[in-house]
Amino acid sequence: MTALVHRLYGIEGSIQPLAGERDQNCRVETADGSRYVVKISNPSEPPSVIDFQVAALDHIAQASPELPVPRVVRTVQGRAHDTVELPGGLRTSVRMLTYLDGIQIRETVRTAAQRRTMGTVLARLDLALHRFAHPGATHDLLWNVSAAHRLAEKLDGIVDAPRRVLAEKFMTRFTDHVLPRLASLRSQVIHNDYHLYNVLVAPDDHARIVGIIDFGDMLHAPLVGEVATAAAFHMAGNADPFEGPTQFVAAYHATLPLTDVEQEIVADLMATRHLITALISEWRAARYPENRAYIMRHNPAAWEALTRMADLSRATARDRLLAGIENGVTQ
Secondary structure: OHHHHHHHHOOOOEEEEEOOOOOEEEEEEOOOOOEEEEEEOOOOOOHHHHHHHHHHHHHHHHHOOOOOOOOEEOOOOOOOOEEEEOOOOOEEEEEEEEOOOOEEHHHOOOOHHHHHHHHHHHHHHHHHHOOOOOHHHHOOOOOOHHHHHHHHHHHHHOOOHHHHHHHHHHHHHHHHHHHHHHHHOOEEEEOOOOOOOOEEEEOOEEEEEEEEOOOOOOEEEEHHHHHHHHHHOOOOOOOOOOHHHHHHHHHHHHHOOOOHHHHHHHHHHHHHHHHHHHHHHHHHHHHOHHHHHHHOOOHHHHHHHHHHHOOOOHHHHHHHHOOOOOOOOOO
16 A cells, blocks of 8 residues: 555555445555545446545535535546556555544534534535536435335344334335425435534534545435434434434524425434434345444444334424424525
8 A cells, every 4th residue: 555655646654544334445644744545445336436526525625615625635647536456456446635633523522512513514515515516426325315215125134023113114204205205305416424423523622623524425315315314413312312403403404494395304314314224234234244343333323213213203203303493494
């Protein structure tokens, strides 16, 4: 890896591996303290998707340069990404990004101010991406809450019978109440993975966001799926599971208002995010036991959230989630 980084980027430094679900990632630190992230893509990743992710970061840097997202580092030949040959002859893409310093929010004490800041910053990110388009944006991705029905076949893989019944209930809720409305929803490129591992805050101010990382699940999809996915990760840690999501959604809505139909289904999609987390993680952990700890890191919280939402009607869940929105909808 050291030789590869020097050959492509003219940079010498120490290498430290980083965790990743699909890509091989490492951090490079030079003698002067500069740090970068090198990403070697899974060979199964289509080149158009790599180009999409790189182009999106370049677009954000131009549209909203104040947003704390990684910057793409060009190779010595001026390329945004290059191709390398892996052992065995497979070829794949390699790219370098600037490294963002900060503390993952999961390592901090959650506060209302922090949640509101997260909601505001995500709305600003989505506004920056509003006019961005790319041929690779419509790629197929399991982590797309608006396509949860495609995971119905994995329900049978849930060994625990009560959990399987619970998952079936929320899959039915999705197919009955969300799926018919999808065609009426506004869509755009979204981050799609804005959670406590992928948002960094300042060491001296845990309500100041200094980094948004991991754009690997980005795609073109309904905007409300972005909000629901992010809100889902705020359910844990409070006696009232809606306290955190309510604060987050209200702040997002204040910057980028949700429409009537989006408000109607955002709580359904928040539950759907937990559903697909449970289904995908159980399935992938069985297939890739060597990476089980990483794959299952969100699994317990997903089942807990589904259990806590199981006895609530759709209307009750919706009203509790939207309780922080005071002035109605601005179209």
